[in-house]
Amino acid sequence: MSKDKDAFGVIAIVGVGLIGGAIGMAARQRGLAQRVVGVGRNEQRLGRARELGAIDEFTLDPAAGVAEADMVFVCTPVGLIVPTISKIAAFVKPGAIITDVGSTKSEVVAGADAAAPPCGFFVGGHPMAGSEASGVEAATPDLFEDAAYVITRSGRTDEKALEKLRSFALKLGARTLVMTPEEHDRSVAVISHLPHVLAAAALELADREEDRTPGHVFSIAAGSFRDLTRVSGSSPEVWRDICVSNRGAIADALRRFEDALSRMRGVVEAGDAAEVESFFARAKELRELLKRSKE
Amino acid sequence: MSKDKDAFGVIAIVGVGLIGGAIGMAARQRGLAQRVVGVGRNEQRLGRARELGAIDEFTLDPAAGVAEADMVFVCTPVGLIVPTISKIAAFVKPGAIITDVGSTKSEVVAGADAAAPPCGFFVGGHPMAGSEASGVEAATPDLFEDAAYVITRSGRTDEKALEKLRSFALKLGARTLVMTPEEHDRSVAVISHLPHVLAAAALELADREEDRTPGHVFSIAAGSFRDLTRVSGSSPEVWRDICVSNRGAIADALRRFEDALSRMRGVVEAGDAAEVESFFARAKELRELLKRSKE
Numbered sequence: 001m002s003k004d005k006d007a008f009g010v011i012a013i014v015g016v017g018l019i020g021g022a023i024g025m026a027a028r029q030r031g032l033a034q035r036v037v038g039v040g041r042n043e044q045r046l047g048r049a050r051e052l053g054a055i056d057e058f059t060l061d062p063a064a065g066v067a068e069a070d071m072v073f074v075c076t077p078v079g080l081i082v083p084t085i086s087k088i089a090a091f092v093k094p095g096a097i098i099t100d101v102g103s104t105k106s107e108v109v110a111g112a113d114a115a116a117p118p119c120g121f122f123v124g125g126h127p128m129a130g131s132e133a134s135g136v137e138a139a140t141p142d143l144f145e146d147a148a149y150v151i152t153r154s155g156r157t158d159e160k161a162l163e164k165l166r167s168f169a170l171k172l173g174a175r176t177l178v179m180t181p182e183e184h185d186r187s188v189a190v191i192s193h194l195p196h197v198l199a200a201a202a203l204e205l206a207d208r209e210e211d212r213t214p215g216h217v218f219s220i221a222a223g224s225f226r227d228l229t230r231v232s233g234s235s236p237e238v239w240r241d242i243c244v245s246n247r248g249a250i251a252d253a254l255r256r257f258e259d260a261l262s263r264m265r266g267v268v269e270a271g272d273a274a275e276v277e278s279f280f281a282r283a284k285e286l287r288e289l290l291k292r293s294k295e
Numbered sequence: 296m297s298k299d300k301d302a303f304g305v306i307a308i309v310g311v312g313l314i315g316g317a318i319g320m321a322a323r324q325r326g327l328a329q330r331v332v333g334v335g336r337n338e339q340r341l342g343r344a345r346e347l348g349a350i351d352e353f354t355l356d357p358a359a360g361v362a363e364a365d366m367v368f369v370c371t372p373v374g375l376i377v378p379t380i381s382k383i384a385a386f387v388k389p390g391a392i393i394t395d396v397g398s399t400k401s402e403v404v405a406g407a408d409a410a411a412p413p414c415g416f417f418v419g420g421h422p423m424a425g426s427e428a429s430g431v432e433a434a435t436p437d438l439f440e441d442a443a444y445v446i447t448r449s450g451r452t453d454e455k456a457l458e459k460l461r462s463f464a465l466k467l468g469a470r471t472l473v474m475t476p477e478e479h480d481r482s483v484a485v486i487s488h489l490p491h492v493l494a495a496a497a498l499e500l501a502d503r504e505e506d507r508t509p510g511h512v513f514s515i516a517a518g519s520f521r522d523l524t525r526v527s528g529s530s531p532e533v534w535r536d537i538c539v540s541n542r543g544a545i546a547d548a549l550r551r552f553e554d555a556l557s558r559m560r561g562v563v564e565a566g567d568a569a570e571v572e573s574f575f576a577r578a579k580e581l582r583e584l585l586k587r588s589k590e
Contacts, residue, residue: 175514177511177514177515179508183511186508187504190497191515191516191517191519191520192519194497196519198556199523202490203581203582204555204581205485205555208551213481216478217482218584218588219443220423224487224494224525225490227490227522229578230519230522232575232579233579233582233583234579236572236578236579240571240575241568244566244568251563256500256503258560264495268492268539268542268546271542276534276535277531277532277534280531282498283498283531287498287525287527290513290524293513293516
């Protein structure tokens, strides 16, 4: 235990919400830090985070909060990550590692690489363990058990810093994957951002249909529609930031998805039974593959 | 109890799978039938259905099976409903009601109305209580509790027959909704068929992306992608039949969905934060509405 404490040293968490809180809880319970310092803007919420065991102490002053940290986790909303790093860069110790937990990476990593201090290191990260819940009240120390934790390697990434973050993520119980920021953004555009856009568009379409024939659509919504639209309970602000930050990859995924739909529409309209069946048969196979990959 | 038995009389079920089996179980356990006769093509499966309490007796001869029935439930796959009705029409009692449980209605009702005997009645139905499971082994007598049971009214529907089917569906524990076949098909195209096509198309897109960067896509698939694609475990044959039978309404729903996606793509590409946020905010509201409507 004390070896891990020494290896990772003092940890600062800027933004102690669901993800930041869970990192703090895991670090404290697993003995991964000499001390966990919370940094935020709301004293009451930081007090609550301490009560819940997410941090040892807290401060409203980012400069003081990060001054002694060996690792700084920036856990703010996506739109605030680069501004936050710019603000703290001048105050971190030489050799300190700054990382983030943002859902998009190209824009964030480019901005953070530029803003990181010459004597410190920035490594981008994305622990994929969110949920519709938010806030430190929903945080648990085992949130990252078996979750994927993507770590990005850019042209400016220091390999030792990357390895240190990777070893920390493994101690959280996560599976780590190293990708370029661009690979990450293309992948999550398909696997995470696209489903959110589809869900919202399907609700919009159903609502228009319900306007035409009231009581006919929502009242007969079966499991498939409820499954499809479950993610729409998430925060609109979070998804606004993600879509703006990852707009290129999302637009590209949407364009390719529209092409796939339009092709299938042609097959359905033509009543091509064999082609329709093979489309669904292939999907069933792929879904089995996905199921086996973890669920 | 005996009043219900007299009201609904002898019930024949052609195709004793998940839905047919559940209707038989519910009818027997709730005392809704003097007798439940199963009709099918596989003696072993029919024997198993009797063991499970879905039917009182069975026959491989459709003519004999429906001869004494007051209500006949045709629970075959969609593509076999009209051929089955054509086959049994000459053998039902005068005044008997024939109904089906198909997932699409326009084509089925038009064919069935034409095939139904002059002295009997056809009323289309769609109990919306399926799942990825199939077969009588998965049937339960409470499958229809709180489920929507759509009953169709066409130009040829007899009102007394419709009321009798409606009262039977209510005794199964279902909520009944009366629609035209066309209204039904438009609604399910959006609420049920579209989600299946989206799920299959999303798996196809993810698979192509995984080909480009192996290990990057399926291995980081989060809850949203798993929720979206859960329905793809369903039978490709069933969905082939549904898509072919309801091709007009599905193609129309797809076209409108593609338009909605393409509009959103423009908004995302333009980085229009306010518009993106209001899109997700509206979806969150609609999802709340849907959640309150039953879950």
